[in-house]
Amino acid sequence: MLVSLLLVERLTNRIILLKEGAEKVSAGDYSFKLAPKGNDEIDDLTKTFNKMTVELKTMRAELENQNIQLEKKVDERTKELIAAKEFSESVISTAASLVVGVDKEGDIFLANSAFIDIIGYSNDELVGSNLFGYFDHDASGDSFRGFILDDNIGAAHFDCVLRTKKHGRRTISWEAAVITDEEGEKLVISIGQDITERIRLQENLRERRKEIETFLYSVSHDLKNPTISLIGLLDMFEQDSLKDIDDNGRFYLDRIKANAGTINELLSGLLEVSRIGKGKETKTLIDTHDLINNIIKENELLIREKKIDVHVDNNMPAIRFSKIRLYQVFSNLIKNAIKFTQLNVEPEIRIGGDETETEYLFYIFDNGIGIDEEYHATIFEMFSRLMEKEVEGTGIGLTIVQRIIKDNGGRVWLKSRKGEGTTFYVALPKEVDI
């Protein structure tokens, strides 16, 4: 009985030690080890306990290691996110463009400093207020408002006028895009440019241009009257004094008449230039082959005198255009081709036309003196011909051609080299709606 009591007590003690050991291990002391005291089941348990403790220790260490790694990664990601957020925030806030974010009612939740500066209210005043409250009373913001309020997706462009606190009315050109927030609500982020100044400059430019053209027109017109008198009076003088004029007088009279004629032509040209694009020009269907042949006939005297071989392509498109304008275009180009023939070359002029899906294309080729490439850029400018004194002309013909073509959305250009002839090309867009 005593033996069994003692055995129980020893067993109990060892179990208590095991229990205490388990408590220590569970408290985190993985270095705790139980000393084996015999060779029985309890001892087996103790050994298993010790082995488990070691495994636990390793697992715990691994776990801790993983935790540290994880925390490191979280730290890195957080830093990256903060950096990215700071980056985009600083981009948004320092951007010269206006950035404004609104919800589907148009209430502002985001405004960058450029937007705040323009509007002139503080961030606190802006956020939560309604964007449409800053829209001008004109209808310029209607489509932008519609884009925000209606069920739109994607992105779109709008110009609208905003009323600001300090800068008056500003015209803003917006690029707006629909996004959805984490709750799936529609938001609109818009990036805008203040184009008020650009518009003002463009208008100024237009006005200045108009002034210059009006000036050009009135000067040419006012000079036209005395020029007409001059020509008429010279005519009368010539008729009356024919028999009294000797060869010397004849020479000077002819020079005076020629100069008066040039002035008159110049003024007509200037008047013509300032008229292009003004007023309505009736368009009719024109057979370009007929038109060009008529122009050739008008210039037949000179063509025969210079023995020019003229060839006009039979297959040329009929186009809708103002007849007098198209006449001016071809007449000027053909007269140029006739004028600038070169010595010792049998002169030749070839004219043709074709059409693509979108354009009519015409060419006027001559094998004349050609134009040095350095003049190609300036040749359409007013009076550029005056640089080359050896050839007569008013220097306004090509300006008229270019004005007419440009005014009708077309292009005119040339291929030429000095001594190798010239080809002028005219491209006119086909009318979309007839």
Added chain:
Amino acid sequence: MMVNACTILLVEDNPDHVLLTLEGLKRGGVINVVKVVNDGQEALDYLYRRDKFDDDEAYPMPALILLDIKLPKKSGMEVLKVIKEDENLKNIPVIMLTTSKNEEEIARSYSYGANSYITKPVTFKEFTATMKEMQFYWCVTNTLPPQTGTRA
């Protein structure tokens, strides 16, 4: 109708152009009486027999009007409009005088009822060509006998 009964009214403000037009016509053999007024208002006063113009002998009603487009006080266009809208005046042929061929201006004159136009300086050649075109030639020249049945 008597040839010399055809008075021409010239409405022109530029004295040189008046001189040249009169000379141009005279040298071509147009012997009609040409009355000259210098602005648009005066032209209307003449046609409506106002003030001094209320004198059929000194200022006979014209059978033809040469009307400059650019005029002081009332432009040639305005005068043309008044003439062509007036039942009593609209049958008088009106030839517009222009300094340069301006398609739009010419189209506008025609839409207001102008009968023709001449580019200045007015020469006999262009004048008679225009008359012929208007089939009005018989009235204003002594170089050809009056033709019968040509008036449109």
